[in-house]
Amino acid sequence: MSDNQDKQQGGGMDYLQSLPRRWVVTYIPLGIFVFVLLFPFYWMVITTFKPNEELLARDGNPFWVSNPTLAHIEKLLFHTAYPEWLWNTVVVSVTSTVVSIVFAVLAAYAIERLRFQGAKPAGVAIFLAYLVPPSILFIPLASIIFELGLFDTRMALIVSYPTFLIPFCTWLLMGYFRSIPFELEECALIDGATRWQILVKIILPLAVPGLISAGIFAFTLSWNEFIYALTFVSSSEIKTVPVGVVTELVEGDVYHWGSLMAGALLGSLPVAFIYSFFVEHYVSGMTGSVKE
Amino acid sequence: MFARLQNNRHALGMVFMLPTVVLLLGLLAYPLGLGTWLGFTDAKIGRVGEWVGLDNFRYLVGDSVAQLSLFNTLVYTVIASILKFVLGLWLALLLNKNLPFKSFFRAIVLLPWIVPTALSAIAFWWLYDAQFSVLSWVLTQMGLIDQYIDFLGDPWNARWSTIAANVWRGIPFVAISLLAGLQTISPSYYEASAIDGATPAQQFRHVTLPLLTPIIAVVMTFSVLFTFTDFQLIYVLTRGGPLNATHLMATLAFQRAIPGGSLGEGAALATLMVPFLLAAILFSYFGLQRRAWQQGGDK
Numbered sequence: 001m002s003d004n005q006d007k008q009q010g011g012g013m014d015y016l017q018s019l020p021r022r023w024v025v026t027y028i029p030l031g032i033f034v035f036v037l038l039f040p041f042y043w044m045v046i047t048t049f050k051p052n053e054e055l056l057a058r059d060g061n062p063f064w065v066s067n068p069t070l071a072h073i074e075k076l077l078f079h080t081a082y083p084e085w086l087w088n089t090v091v092v093s094v095t096s097t098v099v100s101i102v103f104a105v106l107a108a109y110a111i112e113r114l115r116f117q118g119a120k121p122a123g124v125a126i127f128l129a130y131l132v133p134p135s136i137l138f139i140p141l142a143s144i145i146f147e148l149g150l151f152d153t154r155m156a157l158i159v160s161y162p163t164f165l166i167p168f169c170t171w172l173l174m175g176y177f178r179s180i181p182f183e184l185e186e187c188a189l190i191d192g193a194t195r196w197q198i199l200v201k202i203i204l205p206l207a208v209p210g211l212i213s214a215g216i217f218a219f220t221l222s223w224n225e226f227i228y229a230l231t232f233v234s235s236s237e238i239k240t241v242p243v244g245v246v247t248e249l250v251e252g253d254v255y256h257w258g259s260l261m262a263g264a265l266l267g268s269l270p271v272a273f274i275y276s277f278f279v280e281h282y283v284s285g286m287t288g289s290v291k292e
Numbered sequence: 293m294f295a296r297l298q299n300n301r302h303a304l305g306m307v308f309m310l311p312t313v314v315l316l317l318g319l320l321a322y323p324l325g326l327g328t329w330l331g332f333t334d335a336k337i338g339r340v341g342e343w344v345g346l347d348n349f350r351y352l353v354g355d356s357v358a359q360l361s362l363f364n365t366l367v368y369t370v371i372a373s374i375l376k377f378v379l380g381l382w383l384a385l386l387l388n389k390n391l392p393f394k395s396f397f398r399a400i401v402l403l404p405w406i407v408p409t410a411l412s413a414i415a416f417w418w419l420y421d422a423q424f425s426v427l428s429w430v431l432t433q434m435g436l437i438d439q440y441i442d443f444l445g446d447p448w449n450a451r452w453s454t455i456a457a458n459v460w461r462g463i464p465f466v467a468i469s470l471l472a473g474l475q476t477i478s479p480s481y482y483e484a485s486a487i488d489g490a491t492p493a494q495q496f497r498h499v500t501l502p503l504l505t506p507i508i509a510v511v512m513t514f515s516v517l518f519t520f521t522d523f524q525l526i527y528v529l530t531r532g533g534p535l536n537a538t539h540l541m542a543t544l545a546f547q548r549a550i551p552g553g554s555l556g557e558g559a560a561l562a563t564l565m566v567p568f569l570l571a572a573i574l575f576s577y578f579g580l581q582r583r584a585w586q587q588g589g590d591k
Contacts, residue, residue: 116305133521242410
């Protein structure tokens with residue numbers, strides 16, 4: 001009975017399909033999708049551990065490593081500025097994420113719960129702000145950053161990332177706050193709690209899943225940011241990982257594929273790692289923000 | 293003082309909004325205006341520009357590279373968005389079936405979307421290498437080609453290669469968002485239509501698609517927006533080459549403004565993207581929204 005129930009909910013009427021048919025219609029296409037989507041990562045890993053002779057050899061099986069080496073990673077960590085880029089990326093991502101979340105919590109609470117005069121247009125404005133792409137903003141922002149004297153500092157990135165993080169986090173948190181019943185807040189108000197107490201003691205604890213989603217999204221977005229980091233920073237020791245790998249590891253015509261791939265791999269691991277812990281939050285946050 | 297303020301939700305709302313409003317006005321709204329203004333000046337890096345009226349725009353309209361970049365951007369956006377939609381919808385339908393390890397597949401499929409684009413683009417750069425590409429290697433071993441493909445050296449090859457990389461990165465977002473939409477469709481619709489004798493194709497056409505339209509509208513609006521303003525992928529893979537064949541408006545604006553130094557011209561180019569962007573958003577949003585409304589899908 002319960003098994004039947006399960007089938008009904010999970011896959012609709014899929015159980016009516018015969019096994020060979022399911023292979024052709026479902027498993028093989030899905031296998032191809034997964035293979036194509038993951039192959040570049042496999043290639044990243046394989047190249048990272050391949051010695052140079054094997055990388056440039058045309059014969060032999062390119063899909064496997066016969067003599068794995070750590071030389072590329074060693075070169076990356078001890079002979080380039082890579083550790084500094086990693087550190088910069090961590091500092092910039094963490095700071096801008098924390099700042100954005102704090103700002104976004106206040107704004108989302110005000111728009112969604114205080115419903116002050118003009119809350120509705122404010123909500124729409126926040127959504128529109130999220131639609132402004134960085135590639136049309138970076139030129140004027142560069143001249144503002146220059147005038148503020150922040151050019152070529154980490155601060156330049158820390159102040160500019162919230163411009164896309166805050167609208168996104170506010171939008172996401174508004175959805176979460178909306179799902180918390182109003183009655184809880186009314187009870188607290190009758191008991192004499194102030195708005196600040198309600199926010200800190202009732203709303204925030206209930207919105208922890210939302211805060212986690214917003215935090216992971218904001219962290220990934222700032223870790224992956226490229227165009228601002230490329231434009232506002234020029235000294236090697238202040239670059240972030242994506243910009244550093246793209247601009248500094250490519251020297252002349254001879255590409256050091258091994259260390260380039262090692263750089264790409266190590267730069268992807270932290271976000272993949274965080275993501276693997278919070279997949280469910282991530283997916284629900286993503287779908288939640290789309291459903292609005 | 294703070295206690296009294298807390299009794300007035302309008303005042304408290306203003307206070308809570310203040311940090312966000314200040315930051316977004318100063319670093320989002322103001323730059324947006326400044327960018328438009330810069331487009332009408334001959335500003336260079338480190339030098340305030342003079343008002344030159346429509347000179348930048350007049351120059352860009354007659355500039356063959358700018359024209360080519362507009363063409364490239366439209367080709368890139370249209371083809372990549374269609375492919376992302378078709379393949380993403382297909383993947384969503386596959387993931388919506390009763391599968392073993394369903395949540396594992398769902399998690400792993402999102403990876404291309406999670407990792408920094410600039411870094412996965414480097415992996416594609418290596419896959420597209422003219423001499424050592426493993427894709428060419430496989431095709432030669434299979435006997436399909438006799439010499440290695442110059443993925444990024446030939447204009448149309450380069451366009452297709454960058455589009456493929458963009459589609460690779462965009463599919464997970466489309467698929468997972470549409471999957472969320474698919475899961476909200478009640479199985480009873482499928483059962484009812486099956487009893488009435490509908491084939492799977494008819495079910496897809498008359499049940500799945502209409503109910504999914506509102507989410508498709510939102511997802512594709514975002515997808516078009518991201519694709520039209522794409523920068524990193526092109527910057528890493530080709531820097532606009534060969535012969536400017538893959539220059540998008542965003543990469544050309546960057547090249548003119550930052551390494552080239554003429555902020556005014558770059559800003560004008562960025563401003564020129566806005567109307568196309570608005571048109572794309574309005575088209576995909578209202579176009580699809582209206583269809584949903586005609587079919588009674590609107591509230």
